[in-house]
Amino acid sequence: xxxxxxxxxxxxxxxxxxxxxxxxxxxxxxxxxxxxxxxxxxxxxxxxxxxxxxxxxxxxxxxxxxxxxxxxxxxxxxxxxxxxxxxxxxxxxxxxxxxxxxxxxxxxxxxxxxxxxxxxxxxxxxxxxxxxxxxxxxxxxxxxxxxxxxxxxxxxxxxxxxxxxxxxxxxxxxxxxxxxxxxxxxxxxxxxxxxxxxxxxxxxxxxxxxxxxxxxxxxxxxxxxxxxxxxxxxxxxxxxxxxxxxxxxxxxxxxxxxxxxxxxxxxxxxxxxxxxxxxxxxxxxxxxxxxxxxxxxxxxxxxxxxxxxxxxxxxxxxxxxxxxxxxxxxxxxxxxxxxxxxxxxxxxxxxxxxxxxxx
Amino acid sequence: xxxxxxxxxxxxxxxxxxxxxxxxxxxxxxxxxxxxxxxxxxxxxxxxxxxxxxxxxxxxxxxxxxxxxxxxxxxxxxxxxxxxxxxxxxxxxxxxxxxxxxxxxxxxxxxxxxxxxxxxxxxxxxxxxxxxxxxxxxxxxxxxxxxxxxxxxxxxxxxxxxxxxxxxxxxxxxxxxxxxxxxxxxxxxxxxxxxxxxxxxxxxxxxxxxxxxxxxxxxxxxxxxxxxxxxxxxxxxxxxxxxxxxxxxxxxxxxxxxxxxxxxxxxxxxxxxxxxxxxxxxxxxxxxxxxxxxxxxxxxxxxxxxxxxxxxxxxxxxxxxxxxxxxxxxxxxxxxxxxxxxxxxxxxxxxxxxxxxxxxxxxxxxxxxxxxxxxxxxxxxxxxxxxxxxxxxxxxxxxxxxxxxxxxxxxxxxxxxxxxxxxxxxxxxxxxxxxxxxxxxxxxxxxxxxxxxxxxxxxxxxxxxxxxxxxxxxxxxxxxxxxxxxxxxxxxxxxxxxxxxxxxxxxxxxxxx
Numbered sequence: 001x002x003x004x005x006x007x008x009x010x011x012x013x014x015x016x017x018x019x020x021x022x023x024x025x026x027x028x029x030x031x032x033x034x035x036x037x038x039x040x041x042x043x044x045x046x047x048x049x050x051x052x053x054x055x056x057x058x059x060x061x062x063x064x065x066x067x068x069x070x071x072x073x074x075x076x077x078x079x080x081x082x083x084x085x086x087x088x089x090x091x092x093x094x095x096x097x098x099x100x101x102x103x104x105x106x107x108x109x110x111x112x113x114x115x116x117x118x119x120x121x122x123x124x125x126x127x128x129x130x131x132x133x134x135x136x137x138x139x140x141x142x143x144x145x146x147x148x149x150x151x152x153x154x155x156x157x158x159x160x161x162x163x164x165x166x167x168x169x170x171x172x173x174x175x176x177x178x179x180x181x182x183x184x185x186x187x188x189x190x191x192x193x194x195x196x197x198x199x200x201x202x203x204x205x206x207x208x209x210x211x212x213x214x215x216x217x218x219x220x221x222x223x224x225x226x227x228x229x230x231x232x233x234x235x236x237x238x239x240x241x242x243x244x245x246x247x248x249x250x251x252x253x254x255x256x257x258x259x260x261x262x263x264x265x266x267x268x269x270x271x272x273x274x275x276x277x278x279x280x281x282x283x284x285x286x287x288x289x290x291x292x293x294x295x296x297x298x299x300x301x302x303x304x305x306x307x308x309x310x311x312x313x314x315x316x317x318x319x320x321x322x323x324x325x326x327x328x329x330x331x332x333x334x335x336x337x338x339x340x341x342x343x344x345x346x347x348x349x350x351x352x353x354x355x356x357x358x359x
Numbered sequence: 360x361x362x363x364x365x366x367x368x369x370x371x372x373x374x375x376x377x378x379x380x381x382x383x384x385x386x387x388x389x390x391x392x393x394x395x396x397x398x399x400x401x402x403x404x405x406x407x408x409x410x411x412x413x414x415x416x417x418x419x420x421x422x423x424x425x426x427x428x429x430x431x432x433x434x435x436x437x438x439x440x441x442x443x444x445x446x447x448x449x450x451x452x453x454x455x456x457x458x459x460x461x462x463x464x465x466x467x468x469x470x471x472x473x474x475x476x477x478x479x480x481x482x483x484x485x486x487x488x489x490x491x492x493x494x495x496x497x498x499x500x501x502x503x504x505x506x507x508x509x510x511x512x513x514x515x516x517x518x519x520x521x522x523x524x525x526x527x528x529x530x531x532x533x534x535x536x537x538x539x540x541x542x543x544x545x546x547x548x549x550x551x552x553x554x555x556x557x558x559x560x561x562x563x564x565x566x567x568x569x570x571x572x573x574x575x576x577x578x579x580x581x582x583x584x585x586x587x588x589x590x591x592x593x594x595x596x597x598x599x600x601x602x603x604x605x606x607x608x609x610x611x612x613x614x615x616x617x618x619x620x621x622x623x624x625x626x627x628x629x630x631x632x633x634x635x636x637x638x639x640x641x642x643x644x645x646x647x648x649x650x651x652x653x654x655x656x657x658x659x660x661x662x663x664x665x666x667x668x669x670x671x672x673x674x675x676x677x678x679x680x681x682x683x684x685x686x687x688x689x690x691x692x693x694x695x696x697x698x699x700x701x702x703x704x705x706x707x708x709x710x711x712x713x714x715x716x717x718x719x720x721x722x723x724x725x726x727x728x729x730x731x732x733x734x735x736x737x738x739x740x741x742x743x744x745x746x747x748x749x750x751x752x753x754x755x756x757x758x759x760x761x762x763x764x765x766x767x768x769x770x771x772x773x774x775x776x777x778x779x780x781x782x783x784x785x786x787x788x789x790x791x792x793x794x795x796x797x798x799x800x801x802x803x804x805x806x807x808x809x810x811x812x813x814x815x816x817x818x819x820x821x822x823x824x825x826x827x828x829x830x831x832x833x834x835x836x837x838x839x840x841x842x843x844x845x846x847x848x849x850x851x852x853x854x855x856x857x858x859x860x861x862x863x864x865x866x867x868x869x870x871x872x
Contacts, residue, residue, distance in 0.1 A: 193379050196374050200374070203491070205371055208371075238372075297455065311487075316414055318411075
């Protein structure tokens with residue numbers, strides 16, 4: 001398949017002109033080659049600082065096949081009062097008798113004053129009848145709120161917020177009006193899958209009821225991911241959550257109540273280049289412990305059994321990288337994970353002291 | 360230590376919400392590990408599962424074949440196959456991790472020592488893992504070795520394992536006719552329980568085939584008309600523009616009927632016509648398929664001539680290039696009577712489908728590569744537009760496109776713009792590619808994972824395989840007995856033999872390829 005691209009640009013434009021351009025480009029392309037069809041999966045609205053527009057655009061390019069059908073990239077520029085727009089219609093020429101997909105990207109340069117009424121600018125340029133996801137990686141909460149009526153899903157990254165507490169509050173606020181896809185939560189997916197698998201065989205499953213300690217290791221700025229992982233365990237295993245306290249290692253310590261039994265919890269920041277979690281150790285009071293730690297080609301697993309025997313091995317899996325995480329975030333717009341909200345609630349419970357102090 | 364009430368021992372509370380279901384620690388043994396299927400499909404599929412982190416946390420692989428390889432030599436072969444055929448670019452660390460522990464056992468499949476060695480290696484792996492490993496034996500050999508290996512596994516005590524599950528995956532073809540399929544079932548089921556047996560047909564692992572179920576049972580729109588009252592006839596086509604691509608050894612024995620009709624096309628027919636199962640649990644779905652297949656009454660041998668047509672391609676032009684006749688393909692008997700084209704008319708004897716003809720056709724070296732199901736509805740009872748010259752009104756057709764583009768197309772009558780009420784058919788098309796972001800996983804990846812997880816939904820059960828052969832067997836018998844009448848020929852690159860039209864009822868027509 002050979003790629004192609006149609007382009008339209010206009011300075012000091014308006015939403016109607018952008019919408020006309022989209023329709024016109026689509027008609028022209030289809031008239032020239034009727035084996036090309038527009039992808040119709042998802043609208044993605046991205047609100048970014050103008051200076052970071054290129055970087056975010058590159059990140060979106062790298063998500064590969066999880067690219068949204070129509071992306072509307074709103075770049076906020078200090079002092080701007082008018083709209084400049086650029087429409088790119090990219091397509092692959094079909095090969096072997098198939099069809100080729102057209103993907104549309106609309107870039108609109110806006111000013112800060114446009115943020116509170118962004119819905120009036122964006123609404124006309126969305127593809128109709130498709131779910132719409134909003135991603136605002138540089139804050140601009142005002143824009144997210146303004147777009148609420150158009151929004152089905154909000155993509156956010158709790159690890160990117162100044163603190164886990166603020167991140168969880170923001171996620172809870174947004175989840176009242178839209179479905180939340182949290183990249184911090186998606187960074188825990190392989191860990192959740194592996195923990196679920198590790199405790200799935202009948203000879204291991206009983207150990208879930210005997211967990212005495214959980215320690216999660218994370219890169220310094222990924223405390224939200226770590227708390228969400230522990231929140232997930234707590235919500236799935238029915239533990240009563242109590243607030244964690246700060247420890248001397250810049251981490252968090254505390255306990256959960258597993259039906260009258262204490263489960264010691266520890267969240268530890270460690271030095272790690274890649275974002276997200278570094279490792280997790282789950283131990284029972286009976287002498288069983290399982291550790292999973294990030295390593296080349298997968299997770300390094302270490303198990304210690306009550307009889308004193310130990311095993312180490314590698315659980316295979318390639319890292320998805322941040323592009324993979326973002327792509328997964330876009331894909332998740334079409335799915336619903338019923339376990340995030342309870343995990344978020346538990347994670348907020350772990351931060352309860354801080355939240356109370358703030359109030 | 361107290362046990363938390365929230366944790367029920369019989370269920371895993373960590374699983375809900377996860378897309379990937381847990382797979383228990385497994386040791387997989389591939390018999391025929393040096394063969395083409397293993398190198399092109401199985402090893403790359405296993406690598407891709409490893410790459411995506413979906414293999415079990417403990418996964419061990421053993422290759423068994425006749426070639427005299429060392430562990431190291433086989434690992435090198437496996438590595439180069441994965442590097443060549445994997446759909447994702449291999450990550451060196453993941454590839455090393457997968458390859459480094461592979462064991463290889465050389466020997467003949469009927470040699471008891473091979474199985475002693477296998478037992479020893481499996482025990483070592485279990486010891487090293489410090490936990491029980493499920494055992495999956497994957498038979499990727501020539502079909503004549505299937506009963507040999509199953510029997511030998513039983514003799515060696517490898518068919519059951521007290522600590523964990525043992526499963527056997529058997530590649531197609533499962534038998535070459537009804538009798539051989541029954542014999543193979545008998546041999547396998549003397550050693551293994553049916554619940555341990557996974558008869559694989561990779562076609563069932565394709566997303567398109569599973570989408571058939573979603574199309575039928577997730578949409579209220581079609582179900583009310585999905586019966587004899589509204590459907591006039593159904594056509595299933597699996598056309599290829601290529602020839603036998605150097606597979607004369609297999610194809611000369613198999614022919615088009617065994618190659619595609621007995622398995623893929625009848626599976627498509629079954630999924631298109633089964634009653635809605637209460638759930639998609641393996642046996643409920645398979646019960647419905649067996650019920651449907653048993654409702655297709657096999658023809659009597661003497662009636663085959665009126666419901667089946669076979670033919671063979673002769674010289675022709677495909678895609679602008681001259682194509683040689685089948686009998687001149689390398690390895691093909693110059694007097695071969697093997698059919699490269701088969702067309703059938705089948706009927707389903709039940710309340711839903713009685714009287715509706717199902718036309719199936721498949722062939723090599725046809726005009727184009729195309730797999731589709733076309734459901735033609737009956738015409739409207741009264742055509743009010745006739746007096747105004749609406750010659751273009753045609754019955755509605757629902758087309759389920761499988762290849763090259765997966766999708767659904769519905770033909771509708773629409774008014775031609777203008778002062779008069781003239782009608783012509785238009786298509787309302789839906790392409791999966793425009794509406795989903797995900798790439799379909801390779802069928803083998805899905806099926807290998809299902810077998811390791813013990814989900815038999817997409818595998819063929821013993822009674823199902825016998826029902827499939829039961830439909831085809833009389834046709835094979837009739838064609839086998841008929842050694843005198845000349846085999847029909849069709850030009851390579853054509854629509855197939857004109858004789859296929861003789862199967863059609865009045866008013867019906869084959870869709871142009």
